[in-house]
Amino acid sequence: MSAAVDLHYPFDGRWLTQNSPADRVPSHGTVLFAASYAIDFVPVDDTGRTAPISLRSLVRSESPDRFPGFGRPVLAPVEGVIVAAHDAEGDHAVHRGLPSVGYALTQRSRATQGWVALAGNHVFIDAGGAVIVLCHLQQDSVCVEVGQKVRPGDMLGRCGNSGNSTEPHLHLQAMDRSDVERARAVPFTLRGSLPPNGVVVDSGKV
Template sequence: MGTTYAIDLVPVDARHRTARWGWRALVATEPPEDFFGFGVPVLAPCTGVVVVAHDGESDHEARRSQLHLLAYALGQPRRLRDGAGAIAGNHVVIALAAGGPFVLVAHLRQGSLAVRRGDRVTAGALVGACGNSGNNTQPHVHVQATDSIDWPLARGLPIAFEGAAGPELPAEYRIVVVP
């Protein structure tokens, strides 16, 4: 599926929380709207042509409680059988050149896609909003680069973010501030 170098971008507040903590986080599911990142604009990470624009997957309840995380994990085989929409949710794929490489931006909010197949996008252009669709437990954006969009055969490709010191990949749990 090409996830070797994939990265999940999880929006947090100034206190580094994904959502306020409450009783539901311990014993129940939570509405995605309770998470700070839900609905935040998502910008194209690269310039290219949109080759896939998939919308229509619902944003499901978020799961932070151990009980609901276990139940969710048990449903993983079904999601894998159901295909790309069940895994990536609402998503766009941008081809950097004809024939690739390709960049997948996944788990977008239902109804938020701002691009269609065939659109040319530039890095920083709006593509949608952060959602909770597909194979995830709380709102976030999944980004990966691959050599193909034949997902069972695709190989992941390294990605990097332009920083003050040059290209880099943020460390686990590092807070990345976007001006």
């Protein structure tokens, strides 16, 4: 297993950790696409909550712009060179309650369609020893290009709801090469520590 790489938080404000290796490995229930140590970060408001759940949201899909973090800036967590940048995928509706059940049943078909169907809009940063991956970005929000050098805190794009996503969030992972079909997962820490599952994380930059 590759040595862990230490990253800066790729955002400002408050985000809720989900699907974290602090809870289980592989964190997303699969070793495919080098996702064993990936973390999902859900942006929340100042009270630590996402969009309120109503009776309507339990039975119907919702617009992603109802959610507090949709469009929130996503920042480079490491110094490196951009080796992939994609933001052509649309942001789809949010699925909670009953709609999430139907959406879950289509997940296997998305996996068979390949990486982009799962990751949606994404950026890869080659940090020299590890490639850092940020997924589910907002359509047309990516503001970096392949070959561009970035430093921690540089803006990459905005939080969206593209790819395999039930609500706006950021998927963060590290791998040993840019070819996701052949890559192996690389563990990572965030400023020296791994946020425990379900804990609201404050980047300290607010």
